[in-house]
Amino acid sequence: MTTRSAMILAAGRGERLAPLTDLTPKPLLEIAGEPLIDHHLRALAHAGITQITVNVAHLSEQIVAHLTSVRPGAIRVDFSHESQGALETGGGIHNALDLIESDPFIVVNADIWTNFPFAALPDAIDSLAHLVLVTNPPHHPGGDFVLRDGMVQKTGRDPTTTLTYSGIGLYQKCLFKDCSSGRFPLAPLLHKAAQAGQLSGEVYRGNWIDIGTPKRLMEAQRQARTHLG
Numbered sequence: 001m002t003t004r005s006a007m008i009l010a011a012g013r014g015e016r017l018a019p020l021t022d023l024t025p026k027p028l029l030e031i032a033g034e035p036l037i038d039h040h041l042r043a044l045a046h047a048g049i050t051q052i053t054v055n056v057a058h059l060s061e062q063i064v065a066h067l068t069s070v071r072p073g074a075i076r077v078d079f080s081h082e083s084q085g086a087l088e089t090g091g092g093i094h095n096a097l098d099l100i101e102s103d104p105f106i107v108v109n110a111d112i113w114t115n116f117p118f119a120a121l122p123d124a125i126d127s128l129a130h131l132v133l134v135t136n137p138p139h140h141p142g143g144d145f146v147l148r149d150g151m152v153q154k155t156g157r158d159p160t161t162t163l164t165y166s167g168i169g170l171y172q173k174c175l176f177k178d179c180s181s182g183r184f185p186l187a188p189l190l191h192k193a194a195q196a197g198q199l200s201g202e203v204y205r206g207n208w209i210d211i212g213t214p215k216r217l218m219e220a221q222r223q224a225r226t227h228l229g
Contacts, residue, residue: 003123003170006049006106007096008040011057011086014111016213025059027110028066029217032224036211037063037110038070045075047118049106053099055092057082089186094176104130109167113220114208115227121170127151127200128193130170133163134208139216140164144187145194145201152194152201165190166208 014026021029027037037054044052056063056079067077080096087095093107104125106118122130131152136143143162146153155162175189193199207227209220 003102003104003106003121004049005051005053005100005102006044006108006118007053007055007093007100008037008108008110009055009089009092009167010037010063010110011055011060011082011092012111013058013086017211017217020214020217021058023059025056025063026211027063029211031113031217031220035066036113037067039113040108040110041067041070041075041077043116044106044108044118047121049118050074051076051078051101053078053080053096054110055080055082055087055096057086085183087183090176090179090184090189091182093171093186094179094184095181097173097176100173104170104172107169107171109210111211112167112208113211113223114166114168114204115206116166116168116204116208118168125170125172125200128172128175128196128198129190129200131190131199131201132166132168132204133201134166134204136162136164137210139210139212145199147201147203150200150202151197152190152199154191154194163203166204167210168204 010027014021028035078099080099144165146161207223209216211217211220
């Protein structure tokens with residue numbers, strides 16, 4: 001792939017994982033004996049990514065210290081500090097755009113466990129963004145979007161046709177061109193792009209877990225033991 005930059009979203013507080021995240025930021029919770037964010041770094045490096053931007057807020061000093069000492073391959077890690085508190089997904093990406101070198105660029109939520117092959121993402125996209133979707137998990141049965149002929153649309157009335165955004169996507173910077181600095185969600189931008197026919201996507205059916213609760217963290221650890229042997 002020709003995309004050389006990625007962003008890992010790591011600023012969230014992880015309130016539903018408390019008390020685990022009271023003293024440890026969610027990206028540093030361990031899966032298979034190493035911090036979750038390390039799995040993402042290794043997978044992105046394997047896909048040829050050479051520059052990663054990580055946004056940080058909650059317990060940011062721990063994440064910065066860890067990533068300063070652990071960098072797989074030839075990856076350069078830059079930090080987008082949200083010193084006034086997490087800016088949500090949309091605001092966090094917008095705030096980091098000047099640090100991200102390539103366009104388009106990959107975005108990965110730090111709080112997922114997956115073996116998604118990042119090298120399989122398209123080299124370039126005609127849409128404003130390209131989302132990786134997964135089968136709706138039990139905690140999100142209604143899904144987020146519908147995928148028809150490679151294009152992502154807002155959810156319809158039939159939940160059996162919907163899919164969930166995995167937290168992995170390929171984004172063009174122009175998606176954020178009309179945004180102002182500050183805290184704002186990503187979802188409205190994606191819905192607007194979908195309505196304009198500017199949101200493409202694909203379905204991934206491999207291992208994937210949104211680690212939002214202690215129970216799901218335990219399930220990710222179980223899957224990791226099985227997957228990594």
